[in-house]
Amino acid sequence: MSHCKTxxxxxxxxxxxxxxxxxxxxxxxxxxxxxxxxxxxxxxxSLLVKETEVKIGRSLxxxxxxALAADSGGERTKDRAVRLPVMRRWGWAVAxxxxxxxxxxxxxxxxxxxxxxxxxxxxxxxxxLDYVRIGGQPADAVVYHPQGSDMIIVWAGTNN
Amino acid sequence: xxxxxLIAGCLRxxxxxxxxxxxxxxxPAMALAINVLGNRDDAEDACQELFIxxxxxxxxxxxxxxxxxxxxTILYRRCLDHLRRRRRSAELVKKMGQETILAIPANPxxxxxxRSLPSDLLERLKAKERTALGLWANEGYxxxxxxxxxxCSASTARVYLFxxxxxxxxxxxxxxxxxxxx
Numbered sequence: 001m002s003h004c005k006t007x008x009x010x011x012x013x014x015x016x017x018x019x020x021x022x023x024x025x026x027x028x029x030x031x032x033x034x035x036x037x038x039x040x041x042x043x044x045x046s047l048l049v050k051e052t053e054v055k056i057g058r059s060l061x062x063x064x065x066x067a068l069a070a071d072s073g074g075e076r077t078k079d080r081a082v083r084l085p086v087m088r089r090w091g092w093a094v095a096x097x098x099x100x101x102x103x104x105x106x107x108x109x110x111x112x113x114x115x116x117x118x119x120x121x122x123x124x125x126x127x128x129l130d131y132v133r134i135g136g137q138p139a140d141a142v143v144y145h146p147q148g149s150d151m152i153i154v155w156a157g158t159n160n
Numbered sequence: 161x162x163x164x165x166l167i168a169g170c171l172r173x174x175x176x177x178x179x180x181x182x183x184x185x186x187x188p189a190m191a192l193a194i195n196v197l198g199n200r201d202d203a204e205d206a207c208q209e210l211f212i213x214x215x216x217x218x219x220x221x222x223x224x225x226x227x228x229x230x231x232x233t234i235l236y237r238r239c240l241d242h243l244r245r246r247r248r249s250a251e252l253v254k255k256m257g258q259e260t261i262l263a264i265p266a267n268p269x270x271x272x273x274x275r276s277l278p279s280d281l282l283e284r285l286k287a288k289e290r291t292a293l294g295l296w297a298n299e300g301y302x303x304x305x306x307x308x309x310x311x312c313s314a315s316t317a318r319v320y321l322f323x324x325x326x327x328x329x330x331x332x333x334x335x336x337x338x339x340x341x342x
Contacts, residue, residue, distance in 0.1 A: 044297040
């Protein structure tokens with residue numbers, strides 16, 4: 001009796017289904033006193049509609065048949081019944097894969113530069129020129145970087 | 161004919177085989193749907209939707225699983241959809257303040273009137289509890305089998321069943337008391 005009360009308290013205190021399931025399995029289902037607090041199968045059965053009490057004419061099948069006929073335009077073949085969902089799944093898979101490749105490609109190409117070329121923004125920072133010599137003599141040099149271009153032109157000439 | 165043979169026949173497009181499946185499952189499915197939904201009209205709609213869905217998805221049925229449980233799972237979900245729709249329309253009616261809409265039958269050509277739940281006591285239970293109770297009392301299902309239909313753990317199914325039985329017991333006792341007092 002006291003054990004039943006303890007189980008009841010624990011059941012009420014912890015509203016977790018796995019815990020409650022454990023209490024039901026380990027105690028309530030085996031305890032005659034606890035089972036007496038539950039409706040029996042017969043009592044419940046008397047409240048429910050049973051299979052034998054259900055009378056169905058042809059209406060249900062007629063409805064199902066006409067809905068299926070309207071759905072598929074007639075009888076389905078095995079190929080259509082089985083292949084169609086499979087094909088649809090494959091279609092989705094191919095479309096998703098294509099989309100992923102497209103997005104990845106776009107993102108890669110967006111940031112891709114062939115080797116040896118630098119991005120416009122990075123060029124001036126990377127380009128460095130200490131001095132220019134022509135024939136072992138220092139030369140005048142002009143560095144020209146057209147705006148919006150990757151190109152840098154170095155114009156060098158001797159003084160004499 | 162064996163159930164698996166009937167299913168194979170359906171997949172080959174044999175409507176006669178599917179008709180046999182429908183006839184075989186109409187009774188138990190209708191009984192469960194009436195017990196969950198509480199009226200015959202909605203139960204018939206749910207069962208019709210059930211069989212259409214079964215036919216359409218037969219290709220994805222896993223033969224390792226019980227076909228009956230698979231059918232009941234679909235039916236349970238259809239019933240939940242019906243209850244959701246009913247709740248939404250009830251909310252709409254409440255919002256509009258037009259109680260008279262309820263008097264308009266869903267199918268005016270239907271011969272039998274809209275019936276309430278087989279027992280008013282069942283109205284006090286949740287749909288999950290009614291389903292668990294129906295499967296347990298009518299089909300002799302165990303908590304494990306109920307969990308396969310409700311797509312939950314056995315513990316959860318056990319709890320639904322326990323709560324439903326407890327509520328019913330309490331309500332039956334209250335009913336007895338009120339009858340004695342009245």
